[in-house]
Each structure stands twice: as structure tokens, then as C-alpha cells.
Amino acid sequence: MNAQLRPGPDTGARLQAYDWVRIGDELDAHGCAMLEALLSPPECAKLASMYADDGRFRNRVLMARHGFGRGEYRYFDYPLPELVAGLRGAVYPRLAPIANRWNTSMGLAVRYPAAHAEFIERCHAAGQRRPTPLLLQYGTGDYNCLHQDLYGEHVFPLQLAILLSEPGRDFSGGEFVLTEQRPRMQSRADVVPLRQGDAVLFAVHQRPVQGTRGSYRVNMRHGVSRVRNGHRHTLGIIFHDAT
Numbered sequence: 001m002n003a004q005l006r007p008g009p010d011t012g013a014r015l016q017a018y019d020w021v022r023i024g025d026e027l028d029a030h031g032c033a034m035l036e037a038l039l040s041p042p043e044c045a046k047l048a049s050m051y052a053d054d055g056r057f058r059n060r061v062l063m064a065r066h067g068f069g070r071g072e073y074r075y076f077d078y079p080l081p082e083l084v085a086g087l088r089g090a091v092y093p094r095l096a097p098i099a100n101r102w103n104t105s106m107g108l109a110v111r112y113p114a115a116h117a118e119f120i121e122r123c124h125a126a127g128q129r130r131p132t133p134l135l136l137q138y139g140t141g142d143y144n145c146l147h148q149d150l151y152g153e154h155v156f157p158l159q160l161a162i163l164l165s166e167p168g169r170d171f172s173g174g175e176f177v178l179t180e181q182r183p184r185m186q187s188r189a190d191v192v193p194l195r196q197g198d199a200v201l202f203a204v205h206q207r208p209v210q211g212t213r214g215s216y217r218v219n220m221r222h223g224v225s226r227v228r229n230g231h232r233h234t235l236g237i238i239f240h241d242a243t
């Protein structure tokens with residue numbers, strides 16, 4: 001396996017502690033599922049402190065310049081930090097069967113291989129070679145507009161975000177928001193009550209919903225409400241690479 005993608009020592013074991021049947025059911029029902037306490041407070045602090053380490057990133061995006069909101073983020077460069085690479089490689093195989101099931105329901109022909117390294121080879125062969133795991137940093141007044149993290153033809157339909165700061169202590173406001181747009185219906189919002197170290201798995205773009213006459217596709221977006229006070233950091237793990 002590519003050294004950049006090798007799972008870290010304990011990421012696989014850590015994921016075993018979660019009930020993946022429940023997670024699959026929640027993803028099917030709501031398009032999102034929480035993994036509480038995926039990272040410890042020291043791991044969160046260490047990841048958040050990496051934000052200032054220029055050598056680890058391939059770029060820096062000031063969200064206001066692009067109309068994405070207010071705040072900033074940086075995409076990691078390869079090789080990813082061990083914990084980030086470990087999570088990306090270990091979470092993916094849990095999600096690939098769900099992604100395949102979703103595509104079957106939505107009538108989409110794409111199927112995802114069992115191992116992340118194989119999916120990344122597909123991305124790289126199509127010119128999507130730039131890593132997409134990112135750190136986001138928000139201060140007072142910052143927010144992240146509703147969006148979808150699509151970076152090319154190849155899209156893995158689920159992604160992971162981990163809150164690295166503690167609400168109530170480090171910041172207030174700044175809720176993780178998901179919206180769902182069903183055909184011919186008004187949009188619905190969901191707020192995920194993350195604490196420091198909690199992760200949320202969610203649909204990147206579309207997900208199937210079972211209706212009375214078969215399943216239909218709904219369009220999902222995610223974002224962050226305005227940070228009322230303080231500082232908030234997030235780690236985002238997207239499974240496809242970017243052009």
C-alpha cells in the first residue's frame with residue numbers, strides 16, 4: 001500500500017468501538033451520523049495547532065474572497081499527518097458498502113472499491129491528484145456558507161468532519177448545519193450537536209430517500225452557522241482527491 005495512505009496504528013481498532021449498523025441506519029434515515037469522541041482532547045489540540053505550520057499544506061483559502069463565507073481553511077499536502085491518513089484509510093472501508101448501496105438505490109452505475117488506496121488510484125488516474133483533507137479555522141463572526149465538496153468527476157458520496165474545539169469553552173454559535181432539498185419541497189435544516197472530538201459522517205451531494213413509490217434523490221449541503229464568539233477549528237476528511 002502507498003505509504004501516504006497507510007492507516008495509523010490504532011485507527012482501525014478505534015473504529016471497531018462504534019456500532020456500524022446504527023451508523024448505516026442513521027445515514028440512510030437522515031444523511032448524517034455522529035461518532036462521539038473519535039479523537040481525544042490532546043489529539044484535537046495537536047491537529048488544531050498544525051494550522052500554523054505552513055509546510056503541511058498545499059494552499060490557504062480565505063473564504064470571504066470567494067464568497068464561501070468568512071474564515072479560512074487549508075488543504076493538507078501529501079504525506080498527510082499520520083492520524084489524518086489513518087482515519088481516511090480506516091473510515092473509508094466502513095463507508096464503501098453504504099456508498100454502493102446508495103448508488104444502487106439512486107440508479108447510479110458507479111461502484112466503490114473496498115480499499116481507499118484503490119479509489120484514490122481511480123481519482124489520480126483521472127487527474128484528481130491533490131489531497132482534500134483540510135483544517136478549517138473560524139473566529140468571531142465567521143461562518144461557512146452551505147456547500148458541497150465536489151472536486152472533479154470522481155466523488156465519494158460520504159465525508160467526515162471532526163470538531164477540534166469545545167463549544168461553550170472555546171467558542172459559541174458555530175453549529176454544523178446540514179440542509180436537505182427534496183424534489184418540489186422546501187429545504188429542511190438539521191443541526192449536529194458536536195462536542196470537541198466528535199465526528200459527523202454526512203452525505204456530500206445526493207442521497208437516496210425511500211418514498212412510497214421507490215426511492216428518490218435528495219440534494220444535501222453542509223455549512224457552519226455564525227461563530228458568535230471565540231475560535232473554532234475543524235478537521236475535514238473528504239475521500240476523493242481534487243483536480
Ligand SMILES: O=C(O)CCC(=O)C(=O)O
Pocket residue numbers: 136144149160161176222223224233234235236237
Ligand atoms: O467547519 C465545519 O464544521 C465544516 C467543515 C466542512 O465544510 C468540511 O469538512 O467539508
Ligand SMILES: [Fe+2]
Pocket residue numbers: 147148149222236
Ligand atoms: Fe465542506
